[in-house]
Amino acid sequence: MTTPILMLGAGNMGGAMIDGWRKAKAFAAADLMIADPSPGLAAQAAVKAGAALNPADRDLARAKTVVLSVKPQVWREAAAHYAPLLAKDAVIVSIAAGVKSSDIAQAFQDRAVARVMPTTAAAIRQGTASLYAATPQALARAQALFKPLGTVVVLADEELMHAATGVSGSAPAYLYAFVEALEGAGVAAGLAPGDAAKLARSTVAGAAALLAKSAAEPVDLRRQVTSPGGTTEAALNVLLGDHGLPTLLREAVANAVRRSKELGG
Ligand SMILES: NC(=O)c1ccc[n+]([C@@H]2O[C@H](COP(=O)([O-])OP(=O)(O)OC[C@H]3O[C@@H](n4cnc5c(N)ncnc54)[C@H](OP(=O)(O)O)[C@@H]3O)[C@@H](O)[C@H]2O)c1
Known part of the structure; x- marks a missing residue:
């Protein structure tokens, strides 16, 4: 039994999960309890639909699953x-x-623990969640929460959570930074700022949507839009060159992994 679910904190990420569950009709609002001194919009909407906000202490013992x-x-x-x-x-x-499951288990008096690195696209059921748990029971509970919210990847080892953070948890920001940079490059190439913004944003969003719908590998999709000797190839000669994206992303992810390990203590 997964419900009732108690959310300890319902800000950006907790709110995204609540939004996604509502869209997926995964759990009834009445099966949600939210503990948060300043709940965000998603939490407020759930409360209007029947979720309990800051329930009395005696009600907290009804929770089967507690989201930290x-x-x-x-x-x-x-x-x-x-x-x-x-x-x-x-x-x-x-x-x-970055918080280790052994530390969480200790602080929660030896209760079973699952760790998840989610993304905020959970709000539109296109999230990506990396899961780790030491026991099948805790893993099943995390899967029940995150399968309705998008893609789930189960990690074999908790240490890999650092890598998943670098490649997934932190990565939506990489893509937004890419769009910002493409927009800036458009302005540098002479486009009006508004047009550059629209072109960069819509092109990247459209290409990502195609990628999501296609069974083809990214490398094949890239080749399909790259004519030999053409404009795309000219740009890719820079992007995939010696100091291009593969090198940059390896360094960026390694830096995120390093920071994740520092934060985890
Ligand atoms: N945002 C992301 O993209 C993302 C992605 C992956 C993982 N995460 C993880 O998700 C967690 C939450 O991040 P967030 O961005 O959602 O943070 P956030 O927007 O600040 O949300 C946290 C919420 O918890 C509330 N809170 C603080 N102390 C509390 C307490 N003792 N009991 C109950 N609620 C309390 C906060 O209220 P106040 O504002 O009043 O303090 C806030 O509303 C973090 O651990 C982060 O590592 C986030």
């Missing part, structure tokens, strides 16, 4: 407050970046 979705800086404080109030068999599903 506060900022990593305050997770210990939240755990210390809520752990004594939860049922012994409640499963903790943590989305806190």
Whole structure:
């Protein structure tokens, strides 16, 4: 039994999950409890639909699944407050970046723990979630939460959560940075800023949508739009050159992995 679900924190990411569940009709609003001193819009909408906001302490013991979705800086404080109030068999599903499952299990009095690195596209059911849990029961609970929200990848080893953070959790920002840079390049090439913004944004969003719908590999899609000796090839000679995207992304992901390890302690 996955529900009732208690969200400890419902800001950007917790709110995205709540939005996605509503769109997927995954859980009834009445099966959600939200503990957050300043709930975001998605949480407020769920409360209007029947979710409980900041329930009384005695009600927290009804939660079968507890989502730890506060900022990593305050997770210990939240755990210390809520752990004594939860049922012994409640499963903790943590989305806190970098916080180890052994630390979470300890802070939540040895309850079963799953770790997840999600993305905010969960709000439109196109999220990507990397999952790790030491027990099949906790893994199944995380899958029940995240399968309705998009793609799920189960990691064999908790250490790989750092790599998944670099390649997935942090990566939506890489794509937004790419669009910003493409827009800037458009302005440098003479386009009006508004036109450059529209062209960059819409082209990248359209290409990503095609990628999502296609069974072809990215390399094949790239080749399909690259004529030998043409304009695209001229640009790719720079982008895929010695100091181009493959090198840059390897360095960028390695830097994210390093930072994830530092934050995890
Ligand atoms: N955002 C992303 O793209 C993303 C992606 C992957 C993973 N994550 C992870 O998701 C977690 C949440 O990130 P976020 O961006 O959603 O943060 P956020 O927008 O700040 O949301 C956290 C919410 O928790 C509330 N809160 C603070 N202390 C609390 C407590 N003791 N009990 C209950 N609620 C409390 C906050 O209220 P106040 O504002 O009043 O403090 C806020 O509404 C982080 O651990 C992050 O690593 C985020």
